[in-house]
Every structure is written in C-alpha cells, then in structure tokens.
Amino acid sequence: MPEIKVTPLGAGQDVGRSCILVSIGGKNIMLDCGMHMGYNDDRRFPDFSYITQNGRLTEFLDCVIISHFHLDHCGALPFMSEMVGYDGPIYMTHPTKAICPILLEDFRKITVDKKGETNFFTSQMIKDCMKKVVPLNLHQTVQVDDELEIKAYYAGHVLGAAMVHIKVGLESVVYTGDYNMTPDRHLGAAWIDKCRPDVLISESTYATTIRDSKRCRERDFLKKVHESIERGGKVLIPVFALGRAQELCILLETFWERMNLKAPIYFSTGLTEKANHYYKLFITWTNQKIRKTFVQRNMFEFKHIKPFDRSYADNPGPMVVFATPGMLHAGQSLQIFKKWAGHEKNMVIMPGYCVQGTIGHKILNGQRKLEMEGRATVRILFQLDVKLQVEYMSFSAHADAKGIMQLIRMAEPRNMLLVHGEAVKMEFLKGKIEQEFNCHMPANGETVTVTTNPSVPVDISLNLLKREMALGGTLPDPKKPRTMHGTLIMKENSLKLVSSEQALKELGLNEHQLRFTCRVPLQDPHSDPDTLHGIYLHLKSVLKGYTIQHLPDGTVMVESIVIKVSSSAEDPNTKVLLLSWSYQVKYFHLLKKG
C-alpha cells in the first residue's frame, strides 16, 4: 500500500521549534527549520541525524519549505543549509524571503555579539542561504521536479505566512504552519479550498485554547496607555517594523481622535521607512482595509502620530513613542528605555516575544536591575534600576480549538496529524476530531506512517462497460463496488481496461480452455446406466436448486460438470466415475458435496 511518512524532528515533548520531515511518493521534504529559543546549546537546532548521520543533506531532500519568518520556523535555516550542508531549493513566499534575512541577522547579532557565542552562523552564511531561496506566489502551482508540485495558500498570522499544499502523483499533504481564522486590522484570515489531502499537518499548541477576543487585547493596550498618560507618564512601545506597529498606530490614532487626547505620539523614522517599503511591496498580503488606506494615503500619515526626534525623549510631560528594535536589544528603543526606566510613572509595553539575552527578555522575566554598557571612550558598565511599569501583551494571531476545526472542515483531509502536543493530554481533542476524520498525534522524533488509498484513473473499453452494465443493470456506484473480469493494459502512461477476448486479440493470442478430469472409483453392483441413474437421483436430492440433467447420451450434467460412469470388463462391480469440468467452473464445492 502506498504510504506517507511524517516525522516531527525534535526530542521528547519540547515545543518551540518546528521542523517536520515528510516522505511522499518517493520524495523527501523538510517543512520549516526552526530554532528552539529556550536552549543555548545544540538542542536549539533540529536533530538532522534522522536524515543522515553525517554529511550533507542535499541528496536526501528534494526541497525545503518555510512557512513564515518567525524564528521558531526559520531560525535554523542558515545553520542547516550552510553548516550542515544543503544546496537544493528552499521555498518561501516573497514577503518571507524579504523579511527572514533581517530577522536572522538581528538574531545572529544578539547571539554572537551580546552573548558571545561562537558556534553560530555568520552574516555571509545568511546571505548564501538566501541565494538558494525560490519565492512563491499565492495559489500558484510550482513544479519542484517532474513529480513534485507545491502550492502556497494564505495563512494570515503574519505578513507572508503561508500554508502549503504538496502533491506527488495522486497523494498530497497540506502543512499549515501557523495560521489564524479570524481576520484582524492588518491581515486577513487563512483560507484553503476543499483539496481533500491525504494528510493535513498542523500544530497542536493552541488546539486546546479558546482565544480571548482581539478587541479585549486592544482594550487592555488602550487602558494601559491611557492610564500612564493620565498620570503624566511616558510610554515606550518597542516594535519590529513589520509586526504590530501598523496596527497599534491605527488603534491609538482612532482612540486619540475619539477621546480628544492631546499627548503627543511619535514613531521613530527607521520604523516608517521600512514599514512603508514592505507594505508597498506586499500590498496583496494585507487585508482589504489596509489596501484601501494605502490607496488613499501613506501608511504612516496620521493626524496624531508624528516622526520622532532623539531630543524629544527629554521633553517633559506624557508621550507615547513607537521605536525599533522590538526586543530592546540595541538602537533607538534601547536608548529611550535607558532614559525612561528610572521613573515609576513611565511604562514600557512589549507587544511580542523577546529572544534570550535581550533587555526585553530580562525585564519580561521580572528583572528589575540591569547591567548596561555605557557609551564612552572606555567601556563602562553601570546598573540600571528598572522602576517603570513593564507590560507584556500578546497580539499574535493563532487559531484556537474552534479555528482548527474550521480549517480541518475546509480542507477535508483523509488524515489529520497534530504535532507538538502531549498525546496523553489531548485525548479529548483527538476524540473530537476522530468523529469526522482520522487523527494522529506523533511525539517528537516519532514517525507516523499513513497508508493512502489513491484513486487510480483507468480508461475502460466501451464493450466491456456495456457488458458489465448488462450484467449489473445500474451505472457503477462508488459506494457499491463490485468485481468484474477484464484485462488491465499499461501502455506508456495510460491505463486501459478491456475484455479478456479483446486483450487476447490485441496480443495476437488464442484463447485456450482448460478442462479438468477426475476419476472416482466406486463399488456398485448395478449396471453402468443404472449406477449413473442412481447417482443422478442422489445428486438431485442432495443438490437442490442446481440444474441437474440426465442426458440421453449417457451423461449426467450438474450445471456444466459432466459425469460419466464406466467400468472395466474384468470387474464390472468396480465403477469409475469420470468427472469433468472447465476452469471457469465455480462449483467445486458442489463436487465435494455430491
């Protein structure tokens, strides 16, 4: 039976890094290549020894597909391609291709410069890795080779995130990456057609949650900002240019307008240039509202939000500032943070995850005393007391329990595969999905083998079809399969079903009939004809419902089985029953019975 094999790489129960291997139709595909942000050693990379113990991965993989730019999905890509070794194609959407290297470089800088690590990929490696990338457009089928084709679908979640449909011959797999089913202010909701893949692979991390509404998260944000401004405090919001910055700006602008607030809001210029540039490039990836806004005006043209200047940070009174980078690890946001951290009235709002080693990560873990480097001719360290209010807010869009069911019902897979979950703790969810679809939950490092039942299209000759219809009466019904006789001819890439006679004719062969005979000795004192008659009567009584004839030529016929009686001249009591039947006969049991 044809099979599809899926193995999530990783060890034990750890969640936090995505890297899944799929074997389908003889092709091997790697889905995502994420970094585990919780480890500092080799455990942060996926375990590639599953593919090969040593050496490069190129000959073992047909392609690598990256779903989106979050580090837990692409963080280990340069390590895999340049340090382990892979030269084949890496597929990702255009926005992902543009944004990935920026995040990877940021991440590299933090890890190497801040944390002093040595066994890490270099800037050049990131560049070399990106040269292997083949960009994808939405809903466009791409032929990786003669047999393997892939197609990207819109996933929502972040700019450029995609779900991917993989097809080899008649088997297919869909991998969702991260996605969400409710549109937000700048991204639409995930969508896929009823493609009925053999396997649908999805993360189970949020499968058992019910998400608090977007509006409530926004409300919390507005409430915090408002409270700080009201008491005269300053609010710093470190953002990555393409994360929630746009969305939060729109939110604050609307709020300021409605509440008639006067406190100034600023965004740092680096933020706007990059954001505008990327949104212009990838306008088709945002939702309707943003597209309309863009048509009407510049993305960052607001009434209440103005470009920031360094000197403003020292201005008295309340203000809100959006500044990059997002994890407070360098640059303008860190400079502003240093100035404002010492006052209780101020606030810093972190709208997303921060990598270990950054100031952002430290303060989110409750650290209130930080060691900072001072800028001087001599490098000095000083301690910073963190007195301002620290708020961690999560705006990331993920599908929850309800969303997952929505997506599964959209795609209608034959098998559902949930990775990154503890099977024991997800029995209920499994049971729920299994009411409609097959469901598997492999542990990390465990391979799930799914047998597929692909439908093979075959042409049937008209004669054969007519003959079968004459037998059966009704048109073929997929719900009621029945067996038929015929010959399957495979010529080049086509499959044809014809009647046996026609096949023989095409091959130039004669039809042969096989006939079997069997001799049964019998002791009977009667004459041959009488013995035969006795057998006839006996069979008639025992084999009711079958056609039994006593023919004038001295034979008994049971359906098409011929029975004769003969005896030798020497011993007239020893009879020999001669039974004869052709290969077609299905009544062997009759023989036994009689």
Add this chain to the structure above:
Amino acid sequence: MEETDFQDVLDDWFIESLNAYKDLHVYQLEHPTQVLEWTSGKTVCVGGHGASKNEILELLLPLKLFADENKGLCAERDFKVVHGGFTEGPVRCLRHVPGSRCVVTNDGLSSDLQVWSVGGDDSDVIRLTGRVEGRKRRTTKSVSGGGSRIAARLSSQVLHGAQSGDVQLTQLTSGQILYTLETTSDDPLSSLQFVSDAVFLAGASNGNVYVADTRTSAAPQLHPAPASPGESALWWTDASPRAAVLRLSSSGQAVVSDLRSPGGAVSRARLDVQSGRGDPEVGVSWAPALDGCIAVSGFGGAVQIYDTSLWATEPRDAEPLFEHRGHAVSSRSGVFVAAHVWHPERPRTLLSAASDGSVHVWDWVDQSAAGC
C-alpha cells in the same frame, strides 16, 4: 443594522468599558452553553445543549486574571480547555460535587442524572461513570420539561428532583437514597440549593419555597409565593449565605425575605425586565462576596447587578447598580444571556454565557459613591 454602525456601537462600548471594567475577557465557544459551574476557584464547566451529541468542557480561566502583583508580566489571556467529554443529550443542569472531581448533569428530558468524572492531570477526558435514577412519579400528572434541578454537598451526596414531590437525596457512591422530601404538592421546581450542611431550599416556579432539613423526616416549611397582581407569573429563587431569600417573577417583581420567617418580606422592588422572550431562562443569584448585591440575567442580552440594601418594604422601581451589555452589543441579532455566575471570592468578577456561544469574564467597577 449596517455593518459600520454595528462596529461603531461595538467600538463605543469597548471605549466605555475602559472605565466600566477592571478586567474584561470575551470568548466564543463553538457551541453555546446554558450552564456555568465552578469546579474550583479557577476552573469552570460548560456544556452544549444541542439535540444530539454535545460536549462538556472544563475551562481554566486566564492566568492574567489571577496574577496579582505580576499582572503586567503575564500575557496569558486565553481559556484553556483542560478536560472535555461527550454526552448524548443536551446539558440543561450541571453541578459540581464539592470535595471531588465529579460533576452531575441532567438533560432536561427526564429526571435521571448522569455522573461524570472530570479527570486529573493524567488524562483530559471527562468520562461517564454512572447514572442516578430520578424518583418515579407517584401521580400520572405530566409535567412539561421534566428536567431535574440538582444540588450537591460534601460526601458525594446529591439532592435532585423536577417537582417538589420527587426531591430526594442520593448517595452517589452507593446509589442509596438517604432522604426524600415528603410533601403532597407537585410544584415544578426552578431551583434547588443547600443553605447549610443539612438544610436545603427548593424553589418552585409558582413562587412557593420549601425549606427542609435532611436530618429529619418532618414536613418542609413552606414560604408561600408572594402575592402577585395579574396573571400567574414564573418565579426564580436564590438564597444567600446570610439566610436571605430572593424571589424574582417573570414580570419583574422582586421580593427579599428571611429564610427563618416564612410568609414575611423584608424588602421589595420592581425591576425593569422587558422580556422579548416568551419563556425566559432566568438566573438570579446573590453575590458571594458583596453584601446585598444580586445579579439577574435571562430576560434579554444583559446581566444586571442590583443593590438590595437600597430596597424598601414598599415596592418601587429599582435601578441597576451596573449593567453588563457586552453580549447584546456584540451580537447582530437578538441574543439572551443563558447563564451567569459570580466568582466565589473575587467580589465583582462574574462570568456570563449567551445564546450565541459567547462567554464573558468581567470585573466591573462600582461607579456609584455608596452601595456595594
């Protein structure tokens, strides 16, 4: 309503909510629930009420709600489905058995109960572990609905019944019937609750309240229905830990009486309960940690909080202290609140569930100078 108008009204409400609520969480269940029952200070059970297969879920409230000093550092705002199970019929009544990991449900079609084990850390499945037969009817009087009310107390003892005449106390582990309420009446019940270890209250839909002690076989004490003008109304009842009994009628008449003095009334009021529904599923409850405050839901899409200490002996129109309109505002078509419940310790935290599947967790701000 036009989409933009709808969004505007919703936005307005959210802006108002900045001052009106301390915490606010809005969730959408896959299937609406009519039950909300605490299984611990942080977990609550809900159940579907569709015609065929339904889910019972135990949900963990968001960590952010309970993170007091480090609230800012906690970004976790979601419900977590910690346990789930399937049931064949609708879940019309669900009660947690205190001191255990059991819940008892009734499907509203018969008086029998289903007993479930909610599960521990090792499994996330809620399993059916047993059934309890309701008391068989002595008369052939047919009653619409037939659903039982349930109350539970320690030592796995469950009080249940659909009418005043068939209330019994069953020991879950053995199935033994420990007590039956002996009364000649057959009033359909709208509530059943323990007011102390041994004393319970059975509130009938016609306004009668029966108070009995499970240690004796004496007849129950009857608090007759308050006189209500006009046509017969439906009544709902709740007793507070301070022995105050609240009764509310479908026409909005509210009466507070003392558990110890049947027939008397401490205070009354007229509540503005414009009902758009013929047969409302009303919930009334005393606040466990806010003296004199009650919550009312089920007449429409709002949950109203009243301060009964402002009520007098002569009935007057009462204004709600607070009104949670979140469900009504978030819904495009008519929605009604199917259930609400106060948090057992946090004074102003409530959960409410509506007919459109929404569940809100809210901590309201008392903006009046006096009162609760």
